[in-house]
Amino acid sequence: MRNLFSRLILLAVFSGMTFAAYAAADIEVNTPAIASLKQSMQQRHGQLAAHYGSGAVGLTRDGLIAMHDANAVPLAARQAVNSLIAAENQDRLALYREIARANGHPEWEAEIRSTFGQRWIELAQRGWPVQSAGGGWTKK
Amino acid sequence: MNHTYSRRVFHSGLLLTGVLLSACVTINIYFPAAAAEQAADKIIGEVWQLQKGEGGKDKAAPAPSTTPTQSQPQPQK
Numbered sequence: 001m002r003n004l005f006s007r008l009i010l011l012a013v014f015s016g017m018t019f020a021a022y023a024a025a026d027i028e029v030n031t032p033a034i035a036s037l038k039q040s041m042q043q044r045h046g047q048l049a050a051h052y053g054s055g056a057v058g059l060t061r062d063g064l065i066a067m068h069d070a071n072a073v074p075l076a077a078r079q080a081v082n083s084l085i086a087a088e089n090q091d092r093l094a095l096y097r098e099i100a101r102a103n104g105h106p107e108w109e110a111e112i113r114s115t116f117g118q119r120w121i122e123l124a125q126r127g128w129p130v131q132s133a134g135g136g137w138t139k140k
Numbered sequence: 141m142n143h144t145y146s147r148r149v150f151h152s153g154l155l156l157t158g159v160l161l162s163a164c165v166t167i168n169i170y171f172p173a174a175a176a177e178q179a180a181d182k183i184i185g186e187v188w189q190l191q192k193g194e195g196g197k198d199k200a201a202p203a204p205s206t207t208p209t210q211s212q213p214q215p216q217k
Contacts, residue, residue: 027172027179034183041187099179111171112180119180123190 028102037095044088051081058129058137063096063117064089068129068137092116 048065051057051073058068065088073081096116100109121130124140132138184190 027175029179029183038183038186042189045187045189095183108171112176115173115176116180119177119184123181123184123188
C-alpha cells in the first residue's frame with residue numbers, strides 16, 4: 001500500500017515536471033504579422049542607427065524609443081526624426097501586442113513589453129542613450 | 141494502527157498530488173519570462189542585424205563584403 005502511494009507521488013512529480021517544461025518551452029514569434037513588423041523595423045533601423053549613435057535618440061525603459069537630445073539633429077531634419085520615432089514606436093507596440101496574441105495570452109502584452117524594454121537596452125551598442133531604472137538617461 | 145497509517149499516507153499523497161497539479165496549472169498561466177527573453181533576443185537580433193558572437197565588446201563588423209573579384213572580361217577568345 002505504502003509502496004503504491006510513493007510510486008503514485010513519484011509519477012505525479014515526473015508528469016508535473018514534464019508538463020511544466022512543456023508549458024514553459026517556447027514563445028511563438030513566427031507569424032506573418034510579426035514577420036512584417038520585424039521587416040519594417042529592420043528597414044527603419046538603417047535610418048535610426050545614426051541617431052542612436054549621435055545621442056539624439058535613446059531607448060526607453062518601457063520598450064520604446066524617444067528623442068533624447070534634439071540638438072544633435074539639425075533643425076531641418078528634426079521633424080523627420082520625430083516621424084521616425086513615432087513610426088518605430090507604433091511598430092513596437094504592435095509587435096508586443098502581436099506576440100501576446102500569437103501565444104493566446106493577450107494579457108501578456110505588458111510583460112512582453114517590459115521584457116523587450118530590458119533586452120533592447122541590454123543589447124544596445126555602446127554610446128547609445130538608454131533610460132535607467134530611475135528614469136534618467138545614461139550612455140550605454 | 142497500520143490502517144490509520146496508510147490512511148495518513150493516502151491523505152498526504154492526495155494533498156501532494158493536488159499541490160503538484162495546481163503548480164502545473166499555475167506554471168501554465170504565469171508568464172514564461174525566460175522564453176520571452178529568448179524570443180525578444182531573437183527578434184532584436186534580427187531587427188538590429190546583430191551577429192551571433194561571444195564578444196562582449198562592440199564588434200561592429202560590417203556585413204560580409206562579397207569577394208572583391210571584379211568581373212573582368214576574359215581575354216580568352
